Amino acid sequence: LAIIWFVSQIFRRVHGMLKLYYGLNEEGKTVDQAESMDPCDINGPHFDPEVYLNKLRRECSLGELMDQETCMVKQIRSLDSDMQTLVYENYNKFISATDTIRKMKNDFKKMEDEMDCLSTNMASITDFSARISGTLQDQHAQITKLSGVHTLLRKLQFLFELPARLNKCLELQAYAQAVSSHRRARCVLQQYSHMPSFRGIQDDCHAIMDKLAQELRQKFRDGGSSAKDLSECVELLLQLDEPAEELCDKFLSHAQSRLEADLLGLEAETDILEFIDRGCNEFVSSLCLVIASYQELFVNRPQEGELASKNIPQMAIGKLHAFVDALATRYFSLVERRIQEEKSVGDNSLLVRALDRFHRRLQAVAKLLPGSAVPSQGTEIVVRAARERIKQYLAALQSFYLNSLTDVRQALAAPRLGGSSAGELLSTLSASILNQIKSVLASVHLFTAKDITFSNKPYFKGEFCSHGVRESLVVNFIMFVCQSSRQFCESAGDRGGSTPPALLLLLSRLCLDYETSTITYILTLTDEQFLVQHHSPVTAVTALCGEAREAAQKLLNHYVKVQGLIISQMLRKSVETRDWVNTIEPRNVRAVMKRVVEDTTSIDVQVGLLYEEGVRKAHSSDSSKRTFSVYSSSRQQTRYAPSYTPSAPMDTNLLSNIHKLFSERVEIFSPVEFNKVSVLTGIIKISLKTFLECVRLRTFGRYGLQQIQVDCHYLQMYLWRFVSDENLVHFLLDEIVGSTAHRCLDPAPMEQSVIEVICERG
Template sequence: MNVEIPFESERHAEIALNSVIQDEEPRAGTHIERKITVEGNLLKIHWEAEQARILRTSAQSLLQLLILVTQTIEQFDGWTSRTSRSQWTSSSLKCPRSPNSRPVSILKLKPCRAEVANLVEQQETLTKMQFLFELPAELKRKIKEGDFESAVDDYIKANSVLKNYDNHPSFKSIQEECELEYKELVAKLEEPFSENDSEEELLIRCIRLLVKLDEDRSSSLADGFLKSRITKVKHRDNTLKSFSSEISAILADICVNITSFKNVFHERNLNSSLAAQHAYQSLKRHVNDILEELTDDFSEILVTNDLSDDQLSTSLDLWYSKLSATAQILPELNLTGRSEELVVSQAKIRHDSIRKTLFMKLEEEILKIEKSESPGATNAAILTLIRDSQHQLDKFFTMSKSYSQIEYFLVEWSDMAKTLKIDAVDHIASFCKKTLETAHPALLFPLSALASIWSETTVDQCIERKDRQTVNRLKISFSQICSAALKELVIIRGCHCAELIYRSVMAKDWLNASEPRGPRPIVKTFTDEIRKIDEECSKFMRPGVRPAKSTRSGSMRIDTLSQRSTLNIQRLFTDKIEIYDTVQSTTISVTSGIIKIALKAMLESVRLKTFSSYGLQQIQVDLSCLHHILWRYCEDESHMSTISDEILQSAALRALERELMEADVIELIVEKAQLA
């Protein structure tokens, strides 16, 4: 640490140096070094020490000695320190005087006054420095004794002095020690705010002193007061009965502490209306947080105790009545609104619980449709679930008295109750769509039948007819689900049959085929599969319009070699057959779609093979047998005839010899096969 002390003259500085230089600084065990020099009229002192405490002690001792030296110089050296005897004599000779009077020296007073003023100024400076060096110890003593008022005054006074020397390195250690003591002082003043048994007068006294030190601490003090005084009570057990007995005591304690808070953090104590407003905002936030915690605890208790509808309604009425009564004491905190929020939220939670339970039961019922007696039985079970849930919801609302006192909730609950059926039907539709993505083929038949029933009649039964827009939307949705399920079924079954036919064609050596005596085994397999599908469909849907008996001949001839060009010309004037067309909710539509997919696969496989004359005749026999059986399972027999003709023409174009079997022979083979 470096200190420079100005004197009136270099002589005075040397006198001070000679006076203090004799007092050698002890070295053993103190770890401090001191160096004193004179430059002009400045006495320069340099200290080096490992600890600030030792440095402060040494500086304090030296400054006390310098004060004594300054006082001695002022007393004994007088004005002659600046004016020599010769100067005084020469000056006094110039002054007029009478023969009998004493010499009058005008110059004598001016040097003395200036000297005294300078010495007084030096003494004041040294006194201030001594005060600063002693300040940390004084602050520590006063804080320990509890004299907080004096400690605050000393710190404020020292802080104003230290600001004048804030750029001087000599006062850095003093500032650091003062800051430590300042923090200790602030901690002592803030300590009562974190204790729940502090008296109100002590709190007012402390907050006034803290305001002197820092006006922006009101928010933190308010938070400390609130955290220590207004806290959430830990419940002995997590039961509704225990919570109900404790809630009254909790709210009463909150009221008492709010009154105390308003007295402590009043505008007259904070000296600022803005700070008082901020403190009051902290109060509102904290109490709101406590009430939110109580609300959460109550909500948790309602959930964990698994209450019935009657018990839940009674509990909500109890909560609403207690908070409504407390709201008269604390109108600023809007406790009535908070109690209403809890009642409404719990009612909505129970509504969502009933709704969720209904949805789960609906999903289980839909997944069991495969084992059900019929789609109609599943449909009836679904309607029963929806009616029971609606009745439970209406009964729950009429149990509680608090619901009727919350006006805005009456309309909201009415809307929630009305939309339960619509939400249930929407969920059925969405679940059916989701099920189609991963459904087993055996589930597609009954699922499509259920969707068909809903689209035709059940939607009208379940939802009020006044809402025609919603009814029409749901009907269209179920109709689309039915079509999607049937189309998926047709594709799955059709691809299965197509794979069987494709493998049978690709596996046979058609060039070395023997003369046909009957249809190949794949014909019976395919026709049996179609019959099976027709029987399954008839359990879940209408048969549809079946075609009349066909009069088409079983013979298929190729008269000329230019048949390919003729066939291409015929195709120009023939409507295109949609293989993957829309499937209606009838049995005939399903079987017709499967047959078209299977015959299309046969056509593509025939185009990859080469046939002998017997091989071509075998294809002719197979097609005749298929047509003999499958015409009754097609919506339009002409589609099957067109695809069959195209298959035979393709085989003929790839045959080495285009010799077809006579129609009479084919009829005999078909009758002998006994496929009907």
Template sequence: MEEKKSNSLDIDGQNFNPNLYLEKLFKECSLRQVMDHEAEVVKDTQTLHSDMQTLVYENYNKFISATDTIKKMKTDFKKMETEMDLLASNMDSITSFSDQISTTLQGTRQQISKLSGVHTLLKRLQFLFKLPSTLKNRVEEKNYAQAVQDYLHAQRVLTQYGNMASFKGIQSDCEVILKELKIKLRGKFSNADATAKELAESVDLLLQLDEPARELCMEFLCCAEKRLGEQLVLLRDQSEQRDITEFVDLGCTGFLSDLCLVVASFHDMFINRMNENDDDVENSEIFENFAAKELNSFILQNMKKYFDLVKNKVDSEQDNGDTVVLVNALDRFFRRLQAMNTLCRNVDFSEKGIEIIINAGKRQCKMHLNLLKMHFAESMTKVRQSLNTTKLITQDKDDKNLNELLVSLMMTIVEKIKGVLQDLVAFIQPDVTFAQKAQFRDSFCVDNVREGLIVCFIHHLTATARSFCSNNTMDIKNPPTLMLLLSKFCIDFQTGNIHYLLSKTDELFGINSKGTIALTKESEINTTMQESAQELLNYYVRIQGLNVSQMLRKSVETRDWLHTIEPRTVRAVMKRVVEDIAAIDSTVALLYEDQGNNTEHSSDSSRKTHSISVSRHQYKSNWSTYTPNHLDSTLVSNMHKLFSERIEIFSTVEFNKVSILTGIIKISLKTFMECVRLKTYSKYGLQQIQVDTHYLQLYLWRFVADENLVHFLLDEILGSAVHRCLEPVLMEPSVVDIICERG
């Protein structure tokens, strides 16, 4: 405040300097802002003037009212003085008359007192003789309280003179009537329509009649047990017919309300009343402990039955229920339990209620997890059907379908997960009472939502993806393209969605991922997803390699290589192999780029010329190697192969197109080579192998990262054929080139 007073730019301060204020305003604000500020100052000034004027008028009115009040008080005080003088004179007259009456009656006072005592005694005797009929009339009129008061009024006399013949009959008649009265008072306990006030009055009257407090206590709880049991039976019968909200409301207004009424009545009738009336402190404490123990046992026994009904209803409702409706019902249930805690101080029902709510949240997460699994299974079925019915690799207009399938699959899964998270956020809304409990938030948010739902579903994605390649045999319902799509799905899901989903979950549910040790780490999930993608891609390469190998194997095994004619063209199976490899290349290119291939291939025309020149050199060396007169050269060549780098046929595939195609080609050519080694060839059979390998060499180089790998394997195939040939004579390379170009 001192700082505000000393500020010369504060328009409300005492040291306000208008010149400095205007100078600062002109310097910092535009013309439009200055005009707006001026209008604002004018408006504030007018408002202040109006307020000051109103304040003056109000104070003036108060002053006038105070003046009128003072004038009126002067008039009233004058009138009051006159009345006080008149009252004083009247009191003097009354005093004098009283003295005269006392003097006159002084002689007969003792006689009047004696007559009054006799009259009182006669009235008591008359009351005693009429007591049985009076009590009977009171009972018939249901005026039980007055009947007890009449009896207690005469009880001391009856007890003292009960041995006298005249009083003995009266006492026996009263005892019979009191016995009937006690039965009717106890009947209030089992009356469902009896109010708490009536019950309290009945217990109070029975206690006044010296009935044992413990016996009354147990009898009251027994009758209350029957009434609450009827409420529980009604609640169980209505469970299937009502939704969760109606069920909770019925339980709160029925069973819980009756239980609270019983507890409150019990405290009023026994514990509180005994503490107030019992002069023996020790006996009072003993009974209080007994009553509290019996009451707690009664409450726990009945609440256990109620909790079982609520748990069964919540479990049955969650299969097809709305989360918001469920949360609202559970919130009402928990609020009522907290209200009961204030009444039943020795028993805490919040823990049991939280346990039921935690189980409900857990089941809700499991239900959503099953829905996510079903949605993913349906999505996979649609993808599989789409891949089986659409020719993605042959039509240009369908080339984008594979990417569209991948994006659609990923987007539907992510959106579905986000929808599930938004649905479960209802459990932790600020207006939900049980959401404020740390026990619930830790269990629900961390264990059920993050770990039990999101992380578990991501593991399900990887497990489902791996299940497609768990067997060595390929299911005809699952096209190889599905493995490729799933591998890309795992890679993209790992890089783009896992961190997003986990962060979204932590943000929505307030989870501190850094402070919680038990959380599954994101790196572990990424590693699992990466391994699944790798396994799927390796499986895709093996399946496609085996498909191409199957064609090559059949083409070798079904041909009579000893009686074949001179080759004039490339075999159709080789053309089919090249076409299939090209088709696979087109399909893979839709999902994977050439990230792993750093070397640029030359154009087709230049590459073909190079291939021919390389082939000529190789074939010339092959003539010199495989002619029977050059066994030493063959030995040297074989020794060189022993020390050359070994080719891994089933090695791990990298996540790029060239590595995938290289793996498929390695498997195919390796199979081709092993099949060639099992056959025996004539001269023309060898030459056909020569033409086929050269054709493959011309077209397969562009699909691999290292073309020397193709040269090496094809050279091995041709070399194996030469070794298995009865007349190893190769064709001229130029003739082979012509045949391949024509093919």
């Protein structure tokens, strides 16, 4: 404890010394620090060693006291090291300061000697200048007078030599120098024209300048060798007081001939980028040069004399606007015609780059000629080109879609593929259309790129994105897909025309996929890429999805109708082409019934590749063993007494009709749901209904009735598996057998066991 107390005293003494060094207040704290009143705070001003030691004895163990001692020893050593370092640094700084002060003393002494020398020299110079001024004071006025006389003599010499100088400039064709020399002397000659000598010089100069003006007019009439020479001729003629209006007309006429030659050279270019580059580099650059030269010569030129009283700048500006508008109209017609010839939609970057350069260069005309309609007309051309490009891309998408459908039809017709490839064809068709849409959107997106100058125009930020890309391109293409798909239903004949039924099924699934996900994805992608903000009314996603679902429903309904009519046609021919009165006793199931089952199975596989299974009602345990003859089925045996004889067919028909009153009505052409069971149910309903109606138009013998029994039992053995409710098949086949019995001349049914043997053998 004594050691700790001793160490704390040393630490406190050193701490006080550091406070004095670093400028702390007497309490050892800076102004912004709060005072510590704790007597146990070893760094505080109110530290009491006795209190601190007592606290340590009370609260700390021997080990903690030893640790505290060790910590304080380390702090003392660290503080001692810091103090030594501080002493060394302060000693070095003190030595450096001493050297600096010694050096400054030497430098100031040398500087004082130099300042004394400079002061002496300045005094000597001032005295010498005063003596010179006093000596020349009497001759100053005489010198000034002689200098004025000398200047006048030089001017007179220039005037006397002016005619010869002008003739020399005329011989050397230094027209600018001649006009400049004459303008310098014109005022003096005019002022002293009453003196004969000056009048003679003036007359000679006028004659020479008239000749010079005539040569300039001839050179200007010939057009000069370049636009720069033409501008120099006009400038000199204006300085010679030629009529400004006449010079305006001549200047614009010569400029027009040059610019028309540039326009004629544009027609030879075939590449759109080269066409725009040449037009900008030659025609637009020349037009800007003409505008700048014209304004410098006639508009911004300070007017003097009589010209100052005339409104020459306003007149010149009006002529310039008319001149620029006329030539720009011809140039724009060439540009639009060349843009319309750009029919290829493969690479859109070339056209966008060309339009960007075209629009960028026209901004120079706006800066040179404020108020000109040329830049706005150029922007309208760019807008029309973008709209036309949208139409071309829409036509390209439509053509691609139709070509893809042609490829699908060819693939469906190929024997090596068959119906098993319908799912792959649908995936390929959907993916190819979606990729083509993405490619088109990427190409069109170049019109709104940040590095394109016209992309910041209001049209390309709003209307182009919403109505141009979204509505005119994407929405119109989706509507085209739905409408063209519906046309396969409208243009088909009784048997579907030339449209394969598999194509109807595939398009139905395509439209359904569009309704569920594809349309939303495409429109979301479009809105994200073009940052479409729907300020104006646009086609809603739900409306497009409804259109696609309607098309899918119509296609699927038509597919069911076509497939049902194909099977119905086989059944109708099989009924109409047979003599049912004189037919032989049945030994086998007719081949047409086997064909019906095979085609139905094939349709089931085909539809299953594209649509889900669907919901079926629970099947009874004897579904494949049901019978339908009004004489041999289990249901009919419960209806009639065993003593029933075929002599009372009307009673049978009456009981059948009574049964129908309490049966659920069968809708043959009801809407089809988007699943396999519903599709097959619709096809089988149409087929069996046709079979029933054909039976009602024929007359049957005994064996004809038995053959119908065999055929219906065979159909029942297989068709019940495809429909949603097996009772539907039972009901229709029951109707067929009942109608046959009603139309039979000798209704003697075949035994059920015999029917089952024939069908199982078949």
